[in-house]
Amino acid sequence: LAKTTQPISMDSYEGQEVNITCxxxxxxxxxxxTWYQQFPxxxxxxxxxxxxTKVTNEVASLFIPADRKSSTLSLxxxxxxxxxxxxxxxxxxxxxxxxxTFGSGTRLQVQP
Amino acid sequence: xxxxxxxxxxxxxxxxxSMTLQCTQDMNHNYMYWYRQDPGMGLKLIYYSVGAGxxxxxxxxxxxxxxxxxxxDFPLRLELAxxxxxxxxxxxxxxxxxxxxxxxxxxxxxxxxxx
Numbered sequence: 001l002a003k004t005t006q007p008i009s010m011d012s013y014e015g016q017e018v019n020i021t022c023x024x025x026x027x028x029x030x031x032x033x034t035w036y037q038q039f040p041x042x043x044x045x046x047x048x049x050x051x052x053t054k055v056t057n058e059v060a061s062l063f064i065p066a067d068r069k070s071s072t073l074s075l076x077x078x079x080x081x082x083x084x085x086x087x088x089x090x091x092x093x094x095x096x097x098x099x100x101t102f103g104s105g106t107r108l109q110v111q112p
Numbered sequence: 113x114x115x116x117x118x119x120x121x122x123x124x125x126x127x128x129x130s131m132t133l134q135c136t137q138d139m140n141h142n143y144m145y146w147y148r149q150d151p152g153m154g155l156k157l158i159y160y161s162v163g164a165g166x167x168x169x170x171x172x173x174x175x176x177x178x179x180x181x182x183x184x185d186f187p188l189r190l191e192l193a194x195x196x197x198x199x200x201x202x203x204x205x206x207x208x209x210x211x212x213x214x215x216x217x218x219x220x221x222x223x224x225x226x227x
Contacts, residue, residue: 032214043202043218044155087154091214098162098208099170100145100216102155 004088004103011109018075020106022088025069033064033071036087038105044087048073075108083110114138118203118219125193125226133188133222135203143206144186145216146170146178148199155202161186162209193226200224 005023012018024033032051036044048055050062050071061074075082087105092098119134137144142163147155157170161180175197177189186205190197201222208214 034214036216041200041221043204043221044216045218046215049213049215085154091208098143099157099160099168100206101157101171102147104154 004090006086006088006103006106008104009107009109011111012078013111014079015077018078018082018108018110020073020075020086020088020108021070022073022103023070024088024090027068027090028092031068031090031092033062033068034089034091035060035062035071035073036089036102038085038087044102047086049091078108078110080110080112082108084108116203116205116217116219118201118222120222121220122223123225125190125224127193127195127226129193130189130191131193131224133190133201133203133224135186135188135219136184137186137203137205137217138184139205139207139217140183141205141207141217142183143208144180145204145206146176146186146188147202147204148172148197149202149221150199158188158201190224195226198224198226 034049035047038044048060048062055062063072085105085107116137145160146158149155156172159178161167203219204216206216
């Protein structure tokens with residue numbers, strides 16, 4: 001499984017765009033990149049998933065360069081409620097046994 | 113759909129006691145996972161299962177056991193509880209390998225304290 005590296009923490013202000021980058025240098029051909037959000041005392045929640053280029057949903061955008069060795073989660077115009085820990089995972093989508101392991105995550109603090 | 117249901121939500125154990133954390137899902141997912149999360153830390157995979165009758169160790173399996181007799185249920189057993197097992201335990205399921213994006217669905221967590 002591809003190991004992931006993220007910044008430990010980030011600070012932002014309300015209304016700003018936040019970009020969190022995840023490094024996954026040994027990603028394999030069939031791996032997908034998935035991002036989760038976790039609030040205190042709750043389980044992580046799926047945000048977005050992608051394979052290459054750009055994916056956008058109502059919550060975030062995910063940018064993946066051609067070499068796929070990194071990915072960037074972009075949160076537009078953050079609010080106080082976006083304060084959370086964000087995790088990126090690399091997931092092999094083929095069948096077979098898969099142990100999904102989380103990295104340390106990025107703790108995002110949004111200030112008023 | 114109830115999703116992933118964990119019981120109990122809170123439990124205090126004495127050192128050396130045993131207990132089972134229950135996890136059930138009603139989404140017919142093949143994959144199920146148990147994670148633990150210590151305060152201020154990330155999630156560590158304890159055990160996982162790719163289907164009924166099949167389980168595998170994760171990153172931190174020592175002191176725990178699991179079984180998967182049905183698709184719906186994936187209980188986690190703690191034998192001889194130790195203070196180091198004080199943590200929040202999360203169960204998750206995923207439709208990996210079932211033509212989906214492989215999203216993980218988490219339960220609300222079980223907070224365990226060993227004194």
